[in-house]
Amino acid sequence: MLLRKTQLSITLISALILYCLISLNFVAASELKECPIRFAVIGDRTGGHVPGVYGDIIGEIELMKPDFVLTVGDMIEGYSDDYDKVSAEWTEYKTLITPLTSSIYHTPGNHDIWDEKSLELFRQQIGDNYYSFDYKGLHFIILDVSCINSSAELPDEQITWLEEDLNKHKDAAYTFVFFHKPFWIHTLGSSKSDEMHEIFKKHNVDAVFTGHYHTYFSGEYDGVIYTSIGSSGGGSLPLPNDLHYHFAWVTVDQRGINIAIIKKESVMPWDNFTAGNFNTLNELRNNGLGFENGVPILDGSAVKDYVYRLKVHNPEAGFSFKDTIRWKMPDNWMVEPMWLPVDIATGEDYVYDFKVSNTGSIYPVPEVSLSFHYEEGTKYDVKRMLQLSRETSCYKTKKSPKIDGQITEKCWSNPVTSFFGSDGKAMKTDSVYFYFSYDKKNLYLAAICNDEDISGLTTNAQDRDGAVFKDDCVGYFIQPDLEDDIVYQLYFNPNGTIYDVKFFKDEDGQWQTEREWSGKYKMKTFRDDKSWSIEVCIPLKQLGVKVKSDNKWGINFRRKQPRLKTNADWQIPIAFDPATLGVLVFK
Numbered sequence: 378m379l380l381r382k383t384q385l386s387i388t389l390i391s392a393l394i395l396y397c398l399i400s401l402n403f404v405a406a407s408e409l410k411e412c413p414i415r416f417a418v419i420g421d422r423t424g425g426h427v428p429g430v431y432g433d434i435i436g437e438i439e440l441m442k443p444d445f446v447l448t449v450g451d452m453i454e455g456y457s458d459d460y461d462k463v464s465a466e467w468t469e470y471k472t473l474i475t476p477l478t479s480s481i482y483h484t485p486g487n488h489d490i491w492d493e494k495s496l497e498l499f500r501q502q503i504g505d506n507y508y509s510f511d512y513k514g515l516h517f518i519i520l521d522v523s524c525i526n527s528s529a530e531l532p533d534e535q536i537t538w539l540e541e542d543l544n545k546h547k548d549a550a551y552t553f554v555f556f557h558k559p560f561w562i563h564t565l566g567s568s569k570s571d572e573m574h575e576i577f578k579k580h581n582v583d584a585v586f587t588g589h590y591h592t593y594f595s596g597e598y599d600g601v602i603y604t605s606i607g608s609s610g611g612g613s614l615p616l617p618n619d620l621h622y623h624f625a626w627v628t629v630d631q632r633g634i635n636i637a638i639i640k641k642e643s644v645m646p647w648d649n650f651t652a653g654n655f656n657t658l659n660e661l662r663n664n665g666l667g668f669e670n671g672v673p674i675l676d677g678s679a680v681k682d683y684v685y686r687l688k689v690h691n692p693e694a695g696f697s698f699k700d701t702i703r704w705k706m707p708d709n710w711m712v713e714p715m716w717l718p719v720d721i722a723t724g725e726d727y728v729y730d731f732k733v734s735n736t737g738s739i740y741p742v743p744e745v746s747l748s749f750h751y752e753e754g755t756k757y758d759v760k761r762m763l764q765l766s767r768e769t770s771c772y773k774t775k776k777s778p779k780i781d782g783q784i785t786e787k788c789w790s791n792p793v794t795s796f797f798g799s800d801g802k803a804m805k806t807d808s809v810y811f812y813f814s815y816d817k818k819n820l821y822l823a824a825i826c827n828d829e830d831i832s833g834l835t836t837n838a839q840d841r842d843g844a845v846f847k848d849d850c851v852g853y854f855i856q857p858d859l860e861d862d863i864v865y866q867l868y869f870n871p872n873g874t875i876y877d878v879k880f881f882k883d884e885d886g887q888w889q890t891e892r893e894w895s896g897k898y899k900m901k902t903f904r905d906d907k908s909w910s911i912e913v914c915i916p917l918k919q920l921g922v923k924v925k926s927d928n929k930w931g932i933n934f935r936r937k938q939p940r941l942k943t944n945a946d947w948q949i950p951i952a953f954d955p956a957t958l959g960v961l962v963f964k
Contacts, residue, residue, distance in 0.1 A: 413628050413629060413630035414444055414512065414513055414515060414628070414629045414630070415441075415443050415444055415626065415627065415628050415629075416444050416445050416446060416447060416627050417438045417441070417443045417446045417447070417624055417625065417626055417627070418446075418447050418448075418449065418586055418604075418606055418624060418625040418626075418627060419431075419434065419435075419438070419446065419447070419448045419449070419606070419609045420449060420588050420591070420593075420606035420607050420608050420609035420610075420611070420623065420624060421449065421451040421488075421588045421591055421606075421607075421608055421609060421610070421611040422448075422451060422452050422470070422473075422609055422610040422611060423451045423452065423453055423454045423455070423486075423488045423610070423611050424451055424454075424488060424591065424611040424612055425611060425612025426454065426610050426611050426612065427610055427611075427612065427622075430608075430609065430610040430622050431473055431609055431610035432473050434609050434610065434622065434623075434624050435473060435474055435476055435477060436476060437624075437639070438477065438624060439478065441626070442478070443479055443626070444479060444512065445479050445480045445481065445482065445512065446477060446479055446482070447482045447484065447517070447519075447555055447586070448481070448482070448483050448484050448588075449484050449486070449555060449556075449557060449586055449587055449588030449589075449605075449606050450483075450484045450485055450486025450487075450488075450489060450523070450556075450557035450588050450589070451486035451487065451488040451557065451589070451611060452470045452483065452486070452488075452489055453466035453467060453469075453470055453488060453489055454466060454488055455488040455489055455490075455491060455495060456488060456491055456844070457844055458838065458839075458840055458843040458844060459837065459844075460494060460495075460498060463495065463498060464498065464502070467498070467503075471502075482510065482517065482519060482555075483503050483519075484519050484520075484555045484556060484557055484588075485499055485503075485506050485507075485521050485523045486523055486557040486558075486588065486589065487523045487524070487557065487558070489523060490506060490521065490523040490524060491523065491524065492524075506521040506523075507519055507520050507521040507538070509546070511546070511549070514549060514550040514551075515549060515550055515551050515553065515629060516546040516549035516551070516552045516553070517552075517553050517554075517555070518539065518542060518552070518553070518554045518555065519555045519556070520535060520539065520554065520555065520556040521556070522556045522558050522560070523558075525558075526558070526889055526890075527560050528560045528561075528564065528571050528572040528573040528574070529572050531572070531573060536576070539576060540576060540580070543576070543580035543582070544580070547580065547581070550629075551583045551584070551629055551634060552580070552581065552582045552583050552584075553582075553583065553584050553585070553586065554577060554582050554584075554585045554586075555585075555586045555587075556585075556587060557587060557588055557589050558587065558589045559587035559588070559589055559590060559594075559603075560573065561573075561574060561585070561587070561596075561598075561603055562590075562594065562596075562605065562652055562655065562656070563885055563887060565596065565598045565603070565652075566594075566596060566652040566653075566655070566656055567656065567885070574598065574599070574601065577601050578599045578601060582601055583601065583634060584601070584602040584603075584604070584634055584636075585601060585602070585603045585604070586604050586605075586606060586625070587603070587604075587605045587606070588605060588606050588607075590605065590607070591607055591611045591612065591613035592605070592607045592608075592613065592616065592655065593605065593606060593607035593616070593620050593623065593638060593649065593650050594650050594651060594652050594654065594655035595636075595647055595648055595649075595650070595651055595652060596651060596652035596653075602634060602636070603652070604625065604636055604647070606623075606624065607620065607621075607622075607623055608621070608622055608623070609622060609623065609624050610622065616650060616658070617751070617755055617756065617757045618649055618650050620638065620640055620649060620650060621640065622640065623638050623639060623640040624638075624639055625637070625638055625639070626638075626639050635647070653694065654751065654752065656694070657692055657694040657695060657751050657752075658751055658757060660690075660692045660694075661692065661695070661749050661751060661757060662759065664690045664692075665689070665690055665691075665747070665749055665759040666687065666688070666689060666690075666745060666746075666747060666759050666760075666761045667687075667688040667690070667761070667956075668685065668687060668688065668761070668764045668956070669686035669687075669688055669728065670685065670686055670766075671764040671765055671766030671956075672685060672733055672735075672763065672764065672765050672766060673766050673768060673960075674739055674765050674766060674767045674768065674959075675768055676767075679734075679735060679736065680733060680734055680735035681734050682732045682733075682734055683732065683733050683734070684730050684731075684732060685712075685730070685731045685732070685733045685763070686728055686729070686730055686731075687702070687728070687729045687730075687731060687745060688726065688727070688728055689702075689719065689721060689726065689727040689728075689729065689747065690726050691721045691722065691723055691724065691725055691726075691749065692723075692724065693723060693724040694751075695723055695724075695749060695750060695751055696723060696750040696751070696752070696753060697721060697722045697723045697750075698721055698749070698750040699719070699720050700718075700719060700721070700747060700748050700749075701716050701717065701718050701719065701747075702716065702717045702719055702729065702746075702747050703715070703716045703745070703746050703747075704716065704731075704743050704744070704745050705743060705744040705745075705746070706743050707741045707742070707743060708737075709735060709736055709737040709738055709739075709740075709741070710733065710734070710735050710742065710743045711733065711734045711735075712731050712732070712733050712743050712763075713731065713732045714731065717729060717731075719747070721749075733763065738801075738803075739765060739767075740801030740802070740949060741801045742762050742763040742765060742801075743762075743763045744760055744761070744762050744763070745760070745761050745763070746758055746759065746760040746761075747759055764956060764957075765948060765959070766959055766960055767947060767948045767959035767960070768959060768960045768961075768962060769793050769813065769932070769947075769959065769960075769961060769962070770791065770813065770961070770962050770963075771813035771814060771820070771930075771961050771962065771963045771964065772788065772790065772791065772813070772814050772815075772964055773814070773815055773816065773926065773963070773964065774786075774787075774788035774814045774815070774816055774821070775816075776788070777816060777819070777821075778814065778821055778823075778912060778914075780899045780900065780901050780912045780913070781901050781903065781912065782901035782902045782903030782910055782911060782912050783903050783910065783912075784810075784812065784823050784825055784910050784912065788812075788814040788821065789812045789814065789823050790812075791812075792810035792811060792812050792825075793810070793811040793812075793813075793934075793947065794808070794809070794810055795947075796809065796935075796936070796945035796946060796947055797945070797946055797947075797949060798944065798945070798946070799943075799944050799946055799949065799950075799951070801949055804943070804944075804945040804946075805941060805943045806936055806938040806941055806943055806944065806945040807826070807828050807829055807938065807941075808827045809824065809825065809826050809827065809851075809936040809945050810824065810825040811823070811824050811851075811934055811936075811947070812824065813961060815924055815963060817923075817924075818916060818917060818918070819914050819915060819916055819917060820914075820915045820917055820920075820924075821912070821913065821914055821915075822853065822911075822912070822913040822915065823910070823911065823912045823913070824851045824910060824911050824936065825908055825910045826849070826851065826871075826908055826909050826910065826936050826938075827907060827908045828849075828907065828908055828909065828938070828940075829907075830940060831904060831905075831906055831907065831908070831909065833940045834849045834871050834909065834940070835848045835849050835939040835940065836848050836849065836870050836871050836872045836874070838870055838872075838874045838876070839872070839874060840874070841874070841875055841876075841895070842875070842877070842878075842892070842895070843874060843876065844876075845868040845869065845870045845874050845875065845876035846868045846876060846937065847939070848870040848871075848874075848937070848939065849870060849871055849909070849937065849938060849939060849940070850868050850869060850871075850936075850937050851868070851869055851911060851934065851935070851936050851937075852866070852867065852868040852869075852934065852935050852936075852937065852951075853865075853866070853867045853868075853932070853933070853934045854866055854931075854932070854933040854934070854951070854952070854953055854958060855867065855920075855930060855931070855932060855961075856930055856931030856932070856955050856958055857917075857920045857921070857922040857930050858921075858930075859930070859931060859955070862881060862882040862888075862955065863879065863880070863881045864879075864880045864881075864931070864953045864954075864955060864958075865877065865878075865879055865880075865894075865896070865920070866879075866880065866953060867896070869900065869902070869911055869913065871902050871909040871911075872902065873900060873901065873902045873911075875896075875898065875900070877894065877895060877896050878890060878891065878892050878894060879891040879894035880953040888953070896915065896919055897916060897919055898913050898914065898915055899913070900912065900913045900914070924963050926963055926964060927962070927963065927964075928962075928963040929960050929961065929962055929963070930960070930961040930963075931955050931958035931960065931961070932947075932958055932959055932960065932961035933946075933947055933948050933951060933952075933957065933958050933959055934947050935947060935951055947959065
C-alpha cells in the first residue's frame, strides 16, 4: 500500500511538472501572439565620440517607447588611470539615458572595462559585468569580452556560467546573446570555426548582437542571426549605404525575430549591409590602393621625377569596372599623369607608375582616389595620401652614454630638428631635438624639449602604462625588422613614467594590441629652467634583433606639448601601421 501511494505521488508530481512546463510555454506563446515584444539596441557611444549624437538617439528611442533597451558596450571613453574622472564619465552617461522610461540593460565594452579597477567601478556604477534576464518568455544573456581578443579567450568561468544558464533556460521562446567585440566577423564571416558559435549552436541560441567596430554588418550562420550594431555616437565614417549613426529596432512575435535599422527616423532592412559586404569593403579599404614604395625624403634635398608605384587590388568578391585614377594636387607637389583611365577585372592586381616632384614644404601631400564597384551598381571611393618615407640616422658609439638625462656625451650629435604639426603645417611647439645612437647591445634614444614655461609641464601619469600620451612627452613608433609586422609604441613623460605597447599581426592578418607587453629600459629624465630632457637605453635583445651598419628600421617620433595644445610630429600621420613609418638608418 505504501509503495502504491509513493508511485501515485511520483506520477502526480511528474504530471504537475509537465503541466507547469506546458503552461509556461503557452503563456510565452500567447504573449507573443497577443502583444509582440519590441526592444531597441544601441551601438557604441564612445571611441572618439561626437557630442550630442547619443542623446539624440536616446530621444528617438524614447519616442518609440520600446519594452526595454540594450546596449552593445562602450558607454564611456574610459582608458584613464584617473578614476575620479572615469566616475564622472559614468555620471555623465547616466544623465544622458535619463529620458528613457523603459529599462536599459548594459553590455560592457573595452572602453568601459580595461583593468581590474575599471571592472570594480563598472560593477559599482552599472552592475554585474555578465548576467542574464528574462522578459515574457524571452531569455537574454550579456557576456563580458571587454579584455579579450577572440572567442577562444573567453574565460572558463564565464563559459561554465554560460552553458549552465543556457541549460536552465532551454525552454525559452527565443534566446538572445549580447557581447561587445564581434569576433565572429573574422571567423564565421570568413568560413572559419568559432568556439562561442559552437556553444550557441549547441544550445539553440537564436540571435547574437555585437558592436565595437562602429560599422553595421550582419550575417546568419547555422540558423543563428548575427548583427553588429554600428555607431550611436562613437567616431565613424559613413558607409556607401549612407548608414552612419543609428540603432536597431527588434520585434519578436510568433512569426520570429525581425530587426530593422533606424537612422534619423528612417527604417532600413536587416540585411542592409552584410558580413560579405563588410569583408569586401574592408579589403578595399586596406588593400584597394597601396604603394610599393614610399617617396624617400632627405631633409634639404628636393624630390625630382621620382617613380612612384601605385598598386590597385580588386578582390574576388568585387566587380569588374572601368574608371579613372585621379590625383588631388596641392601647390607644392606635381604628379604625372594627374589622371589615368583604368579597366579593372575582378580578382586582379595592377601596378601603375607615376612621376612625382616636390618644391618647398613636403606637406601637404597629394591624394589619389579610385572608385571601386563593391556591389553591382554601387561604388566605394578608396583614397590614399601620397606616402612619404623620411630618413634619419642612428650613429654607432664606441663609448656608451651615461644615462642621466643630460645630453652631454659625444655620441649625441646631428639631432633631428625638423618637425610638423599634425595638420602638416609648421610645428607650433617649442623647439625640440631628437638623437639616436647604438652599440652592439643597445639602442640609445635621447631628446631635449625646450619649454618657455617649464613650470607649466603636464605630468599627470604616475603609473606604468598610464595615460602618458596625454602629458608632456616624447613618443616613438619602432619597427626593428622591416620584414616582420611587429611595431613597438613607446612614450615617456618628464617624470620618467613609461607607456609601452606592442602591435602585431595575427595569423588572420588582423592587427592586435599586446597591452601587457612591457620593455626593460635604463632611463633618466632631467629638467632645468628652460627645458626637460630624456635618455633611454633599450637592450636590443628584447626586440629580437642585432644591428650593424646600413641596417634599416621603421621609425616615427614626436613631442607632445599640452600647454600649447599641439604636437611636433616627424612624419604624418603618426600611427603603428608600418606604411606610415619613415626609415632609421644605422651608420
